[in-house]
Amino acid sequence: MIHILLIILKIIGIILLSVLGLAVLLILTVLFVPVRYRVDADVHSRFNGKLLMSWLGRIARLEAVYDKDGLRYIFRFLWFTLITSEEDEETGTSHERAHRKPKKNRNKKNKHEKNDMDVNAGPTEPEIKKAEPEAESGTKPEAGAEEPDDRLHRIRRMSGKLKAIPAGIKRIAANASEFRDKAGDKLERLDEIIHDEANREFVRFMKKELGGLFTHTAPVRYNINIRFGADSPDITGKVTGAAAVTMAFFMKGSTRHSKKNSFEYIPVFTDSVFEADVFMKGRIMPGRVLITAWRVYRNERFRQLVLKRK
Incomplete structure (x- = not known):
C-alpha cells in the first residue's frame, strides 16, 4: 500500500515539475526571444508604408499597410487570425449572409415602388399653385425694400453688440491676467525643479x-x-x-x-x-x-x- 502511494506521489511530482519547467521555458522564451521588425516607407507626393513584426519565426505575426486605400492590418497567431481591419459585409456570420438581401434587388424594388407612386399620385401642391392664375389685385413689394420693423431690429442688435464690447475687453483682460499668474507659477516651479540636485540626478x-x-x-x-x-x-x-x-x-x-x-x-x-x-x-x-x-x-x-x- 505504501509502495503504491509512493509511486502515485512520484508521478504527481514528475507532472508538477514538468508543468513548472514548461512555464519557466515559456517565460524565458517570451522575455528573451526578440521581436523582429521591418519598415518600408516612402514619401513622394503621398505617404506609403508597410510594417512587419514577427516573433519566434512566424508563430506571431503582425502586418500593417498604409497606402491610397487607407490603413489595413492583420495579426495572426499560429494559423489563427486574431485581429484584422477587413470587417465588411463578407465577413459576417452565415446566418446574417443568408438573411441579407442583395442590394441590386432592393434598389430595383425601390425604383418600381417610386414609379408606381409617381403614376398614382395626383398633381403636387406646387403644380396646383402654378396652375392657378395669379392675383391681379395689389402690387408686389420691391426686392430691395426693407420693412421698418426689420431696420429697427437691426439697429437694436447692433447697439447690443456695441454695448457688449467693454464687457468683452474686461473678460479678455481678466483671462490674460489669470494666465500670466499661472504661467509665472509654473515657471517658478520649473526653475525649482531644474536647479534641484535630486532632479538633476x-x-x-x-x-x-x-x-x-x-x-x-x-x-x-x-x-x-x-x-x-x-x-x-x-x-x-x-x-x-x-x-x-x-x-x-x-x-x-x-x-x-x-x-x-x-x-x-x-x-x-x-x-x-x-x-x-x-x-x-x-x-x-x-x-x-x-x-x-x-x-x-x-x-x-x-x-x-x-x-x-x-
Missing part, C-alpha cells in the same frame, strides 16, 4: 536608461534617404541639426553592419519639398524593455514626480 538617470533602450531598439539594417526643404531657411537649419543627431543615433546602434547601411539627408534651402525613402530592419527584446521599465518604476524620484507617491 534623475535627469541623468533617465538619460542613461532611455539612451540604452534607444540603442537597443535601433535598427541593425537601414537605408534612409531624405530630401527636405522649408520656406524658411531657419526651419530647414533646425531640421538639419535634428537629422544629424538622428544619424548619430542610428550609427551608434548599428556598428556591426555599418558597411551595408546608409543614411543620406539632403537639405534644400531654396524650395519647399519633402521626399523620403526609408528601409529599417531590427529587433527588440521584450526582457530588455521590461528591465528598463522596472528600473525607472523603482526610482524614488520618478515615483515622486510622476506617480505622486512619497
